[in-house]
């Protein structure tokens with residue numbers, strides 16, 4: 001466990017944690033909003049993440065503390081979502097509820113402390129990392145074992161049913177399956193995971209726009225619904241299609257009128273993204289990094305024009321990055337509506353260049369960007 005988590009645990013509970021677990025945040029490399037549409041996605045676990053320390057109590061209470069906060073206390077027999085300043089506890093409480101529903105015996109409550117090395121609001125999925133670190137820590141405490149697929153499903157179920165966010169499996173799957181210097185691919189139709197080594201001499205940079213759409217969760221839910229509505233219309237002509245990812249570009253084009261402009265563009269983003277994921281896989285296998293970068297750039301363009309989950313700040317950052325030397329490609333990463341842009345570069349792209357991009361962004365948008373040069377690291381694990 002990190003010294004930081006240990007110190008927080010001890011100062012809050014005057015004891016040492018019995019178990020600890022770490023789960024990483026993630027980069028969405030390519031495959032935007034494809035996960036809940038039964039499509040393809042590639043991501044990478046990052047070295048930054050969430051650490052949870054835990055120990056058992058003698059009563060049925062749950063006490064949770066995060067860095068710089070106060071202990072939030074509740075009862076193991078009354079696990080309900082909360083709103084307001086303690087809403088962040090919905091992640092570990094949701095996981096506790098899902099594990100109890102799975103039949104994990106919890107005869108006593110627990111003390112939990114959480115610390116993070118993930119920048120808040122950067123769109124690197126601290127929520128999935130918190131869910132997976134909690135699930136592993138609870139598993140160690142209550143003697144419950146699961147594999148990586150099971151772990152990812154616990155996190156996703158907590159997020160869908162307790163937090164109320166209709167996300168797919170990307171964040172939890174990548175956090176569970178991450179490997180050092182590797183990309184994680186997920187086929188969300190079959191829920192099959194794979195890993196591919198990153199090409200030599202390639203780097204990830206995250207540029208956090210520090211701009212967050214006020215209604216980011218409801219904007220995400222709107223897109224989820226629009227995809228669902230588009231599929232329902234397409235299924236009238238193509239009843240065999242179970243998801244938007246089973247629709248071809250030709251089928252989509254022949255349904256343009258029935259869909260109308262907005263739903264056509266939403267569906268075109270999903271169909272196009274799946275093709276771009278396939279193109280990236282082929283280009284990685286062929287060692288054609290510029291083709292990888294071109295697909296990343298095209299993905300951003302489709303987010304901007306078709307899915308409309310980009311915002312001006314992300315477009316400015318992406319445009320600045322695309323013009324840089326030593327740059328393969330750049331795109332928004334994650335749900336969108338603010339958050340971060342990911343840049344895929346060779347090793348000659350350095351700090352000075354990154355800071356120049358951040359300065360140009362600030363001059364244009366009036367907001368300071370946060371720059372993170374990160375690496376692909378290990379997936380979630382008990383420490």
Ligand code: GLA
Pocket residue numbers: 028031032033034035036125167168169170171334335336
């Ligand atoms: C968020 C969600 C993911 C995925 C991405 C967009 O990160 O949590 O499930 O839908 O947005 O690809």
